[in-house]
Amino acid sequence: xxxxxxxxxxxxxxxxxxxxxxxxxxxxxxxxxxxxxxxxxxxxxxxxxxxxxxxxxxxxxxxxxxxxxxxxxxxxxxxxxxxxxxxxxxxxxxxxxxxxxxxxxxxxxxxxxxxxxxxxxxxxxxxxxxxxxxxxxxxxxxxxxxxxxxxxxxxxxxxxxxxxxxxxxxxxxxxxxxxxxxxxxxxxxxxxxxxxxxxxxxxxxxxxxxxxxxxxxxxxxxxxxxxxxxxxxxxxxxxxxxxxxxxxxxxxxxxxxxxxxxxxxxxxxxxxxxxxxxxxxxxxxxxxxxxxxxxxxxxxxxxxxxxxxxxxxxxxxxxxxxxxxxxxxxxxxxxxxxxxxxxxxxxxxxxxxxxxxxxxxxxxxxxxxxxxxxxxxxxxxxxxxxxxxxxxxxxxxxxxxxxxxxxxxxxxxxxxxxxxxxxxxxxxxxxxxxxxxxxxxxxxxxxxxxxxxxxxxxxxxxxxxxxxxxxxxxxxxxxxxxxxxxxxxxxxxxxxxxxxxxxxxxxxxxxxxxxxxxxxxxxxxxxxxxxxxxxxxxxxxxxxxxxxxxxxxxxxxxx
RNA sequence: UGCCCGAUAGUAUAAAGGUAGUACAACGGUUUUUGGUACCGUUUGUCUAGGUUCGAAUCCUGGUCGGGCAACCA
Numbered sequence: 256x257x258x259x260x261x262x263x264x265x266x267x268x269x270x271x272x273x274x275x276x277x278x279x280x281x282x283x284x285x286x287x288x289x290x291x292x293x294x295x296x297x298x299x300x301x302x303x304x305x306x307x308x309x310x311x312x313x314x315x316x317x318x319x320x321x322x323x324x325x326x327x328x329x330x331x332x333x334x335x336x337x338x339x340x341x342x343x344x345x346x347x348x349x350x351x352x353x354x355x356x357x358x359x360x361x362x363x364x365x366x367x368x369x370x371x372x373x374x375x376x377x378x379x380x381x382x383x384x385x386x387x388x389x390x391x392x393x394x395x396x397x398x399x400x401x402x403x404x405x406x407x408x409x410x411x412x413x414x415x416x417x418x419x420x421x422x423x424x425x426x427x428x429x430x431x432x433x434x435x436x437x438x439x440x441x442x443x444x445x446x447x448x449x450x451x452x453x454x455x456x457x458x459x460x461x462x463x464x465x466x467x468x469x470x471x472x473x474x475x476x477x478x479x480x481x482x483x484x485x486x487x488x489x490x491x492x493x494x495x496x497x498x499x500x501x502x503x504x505x506x507x508x509x510x511x512x513x514x515x516x517x518x519x520x521x522x523x524x525x526x527x528x529x530x531x532x533x534x535x536x537x538x539x540x541x542x543x544x545x546x547x548x549x550x551x552x553x554x555x556x557x558x559x560x561x562x563x564x565x566x567x568x569x570x571x572x573x574x575x576x577x578x579x580x581x582x583x584x585x586x587x588x589x590x591x592x593x594x595x596x597x598x599x600x601x602x603x604x605x606x607x608x609x610x611x612x613x614x615x616x617x618x619x620x621x622x623x624x625x626x627x628x629x630x631x632x633x634x635x636x637x638x639x640x641x642x643x644x645x646x647x648x649x650x651x652x653x654x655x656x657x658x659x660x661x662x663x664x665x666x667x668x669x670x671x672x673x674x675x676x677x678x679x680x681x682x683x684x685x686x687x688x689x690x691x692x693x694x695x696x697x698x699x700x701x702x703x704x705x706x707x708x709x710x711x712x713x714x715x716x717x718x719x720x721x722x723x724x725x726x727x728x729x730x731x732x733x734x735x736x737x738x739x740x741x742x743x744x745x746x747x748x749x750x751x752x753x754x755x756x757x758x759x760x761x762x763x764x765x766x767x768x769x770x771x772x773x774x775x776x777x778x779x780x781x782x783x784x785x786x787x788x789x790x791x792x793x794x795x796x797x798x799x800x801x802x803x804x805x806x807x808x809x810x811x812x813x814x
Numbered sequence: 815u816g817c818c819c820g821a822u823a824g825u826a827u828a829a830a831g832g833u834a835g836u837a838c839a840a841c842g843g844u845u846u847u848u849g850g851u852a853c854c855g856u857u858u859g860u861c862u863a864g865g866u867u868c869g870a871a872u873c874c875u876g877g878u879c880g881g882g883c884a885a886c887c888a
Contacts, residue, residue, distance in 0.1 A: 446886035
């Protein structure tokens with residue numbers, strides 16, 4: 256670690272606090288998701304930030320579920336969030352819930368009422384909105400604002416006791432109806448909801464709003480650095496106001512710009528829509544930017560952490576290129592994935608001078624990136640092979656280093672072959688390619704002294720297993736679907752999923768390990784899908800290999 | 815037309831008044847039994863107008879542009 260990495264603005268704040276002895280050198284952050292949906296790559300940024308910051312400075316991080324709105328939340332989401340955070344490789348110090356603090360929060364509210372800083376308002380939502388004024392006009396007080404402390408206390412107790420229906424009354428903080436910050440115009444603290452909560456059941460019919468739960472929860476846990484996204488900046492004044500009036504632990508809120516990735520959407524609402532309307536299979540569809548989707552797609556925790564590290568942290572709105580995410584997973588998988596051969600779009604090759612009925616065994620290393628290759632496996636070879644349809648051309652252009660009549664290639668880990676002829680069916684489709692091989696060119700024992708430009712992958716017809724291979728492409732056709740004129744779903748990529756049901760794979764792949772990444776040589780990185788079975792192997796393509804080969808452009812028209 | 819954030823290559827992110835750097839992308843080359851990897855190289859940038867200063871991406875002022883704020887959501 257000789258390279259001095261520059262600090263992001265949050266690290267600078269923490270280091271400054273450490274330098275000045277604030278909180279006696281203690282660093283405690285929290286990751287506070289609302290359990291109302293699955294985590295996505297944007298949350299991963301926040302997770303890496305919160306856990307990473309604590310890790311770097313010897314602190315800890317709490318996992319806190321911000322579960323103050325029972326109608327949107329569910330235990331299903333709690334479980335998936337815990338799984339995803341763990342999978343990413345982080346350990347929380349405490350598993351906590353805002354709902355654990357409902358009693359304390361209620362007491363806090365009573366304190367504010369007693370100080371004359373909160374009141375029960377009987378107005379409707381519409382009336383309250385109207386009375387808040389506009390950004391350019393001050394709000395106006397109503398008659399409830401001057402209720403006595405005693406009356407407020409009694410009313411608030413009745414609210415808790417369930418004496419009023421939903422929406423009949425709210426508790427509001429008495430701050431400043433003329434504030435230029437709309438959030439300070441007597442914000443709501445509590446609303447009545449006769450709803451079942453996934454943890455507190457039917458104990459409460461009164462639930463705190465975000466602004467009267469989040470900062471208080473931070474203070475209760477003595478969070479030193481409460482990190483959230485930019486849209487909470489206007490809430491900060493209120494966050495501080497409650498803490499000051501309550502005289503509780505002075506947690507501080509800091510804001511960073513959320514992650515935006517191009518060619519996808521990131522809002523829970525939109526992701527939910529994709530699921531419920533059947534545009535994708537589920538939350539963990541490999542095309543989804545969810546953590547579970549990326550996992551099923553074959554992304555590794557390390558690659559996602561690396562990505563979060565590389566995108567940096569700042570306060571400027573951003574739109575990250577997916578190519579960076581793809582770079583991160585390629586870089587990881589290149590070092591760890593075992594190499595195998597798989598023919599996705601097969602065409603038969605017959606080696607006419609290879610003895611009929613004979614087979615032999617070639618050997619291939621598992622990983623050329625590692626010294627020793629991490630061992631190897633046997634690859635059966637024979638007279639008939641499956642090769643990739645696109646590796647043969649009837650009329651090959653210049654610099655096509657693959658097969659065409661008269662052209663030679665190396666069969667990976669095997670022999671050099673030369674194409675002599677091919678067979679077509681009545682419709683003119685090429686159905687078979689005939690080659691001859693050079694016996695003295697065997698891989699590892701090549702005495703032919705022949706150099707060929709191209710090497711192609713293959714699978715023995717007699718030994719191959721079949722598999723279904725799913726190729727994924729970006730979910731949307733435009734960079735920023737949420738920012739287009741029409742509904743975001745109109746920009747879905749109709750070709751985001753391509754299923755190849757007739758792929759041939761090396762027999763060794765029949766025992767592929769779930770969760771492990773494999774490189775199908777020349778084709779990309781793949782991993783077993785969760786629906787794969789011994790009878791029907793299913794592979795997902797995580798990402799393609801970088802491919803710098805471009806077919807020659809046809810001459811431009813317009814003579 | 816109130817308040818609050820922000821503005822550095824195509825995309826991100828550094829440079830705390832002193833050489834505008836790094837990564838991804840793009841392009842070119844070397845190596846290669848993966849048109850992969852590795853390695854080398856190239857192109858491209860401080861929103862704008864003033865001011866302060868020996869010196870400004872950085873500090874100040876005005877403007878422009880982008881984003882946020884008036885949910886009984888978080």
